[in-house]
Amino acid sequence: MVTIAKRSRPDARTQALSLAGKIDERLDAAMLLGELAGTAKVLLDLARISTVTSSGIQAFCRLVEGLVRGGASEIVLLRVASPIAFQVAICPGIFDPARVESAQLPFVCGTCGEERDHVVPYVAGADRSHPPACACGATMELDGMAAQYLPT
Numbered sequence: 365m366v367t368i369a370k371r372s373r374p375d376a377r378t379q380a381l382s383l384a385g386k387i388d389e390r391l392d393a394a395m396l397l398g399e400l401a402g403t404a405k406v407l408l409d410l411a412r413i414s415t416v417t418s419s420g421i422q423a424f425c426r427l428v429e430g431l432v433r434g435g436a437s438e439i440v441l442l443r444v445a446s447p448i449a450f451q452v453a454i455c456p457g458i459f460d461p462a463r464v465e466s467a468q469l470p471f472v473c474g475t476c477g478e479e480r481d482h483v484v485p486y487v488a489g490a491d492r493s494h495p496p497a498c499a500c501g502a503t504m505e506l507d508g509m510a511a512q513y514l515p516t
């Protein structure tokens with residue numbers, strides 16, 4: 365299940381929640397909506413989400429709908445973990461009107477084999493325009509195909 369790993373209030377109209385764990389049918393939308401009641405701008409950091417089930421996707425969509433009904437005018441998904449990026453790549457716009465701003469994706473070094481998660485902007489080609497540098501000096505590559513995780 366999903367827990368709130370961290371909460372902050374960047375400004376008077378904005379609340380930021382960092383969610384961790386597995387998004388499944390137990391996602392407690394009512395609890396999260398209570399936390400975020402009356403917030404105009406909602407930032408959800410999803411870097412620590414480990415898994416998303418199909419019923420979790422539906423529950424998350426209901427959360428987004430609930431936020432909109434509650435008056436949120438801007439919902440931003442930050443650092444979406446690869447399971448979420450994967451779902452959005454399969455079904456673009458699935459979380460509309462929430463906007464994906466960045467994704468935390470797996471990268472691998474072709475020279476030394478080092479693996480690391482790295483945050484890139486959620487734009488086409490971000491794996492090539494914003495790759496991390498490996499400690500060995502080489503440029504790391506996305507571990508997988510860009511179309512699996514990023515807009516095309």
Ligand SMILES: [Zn+2]
Pocket residue numbers: 473474475476477478498499500501502
């Ligand atoms: Zn390396």
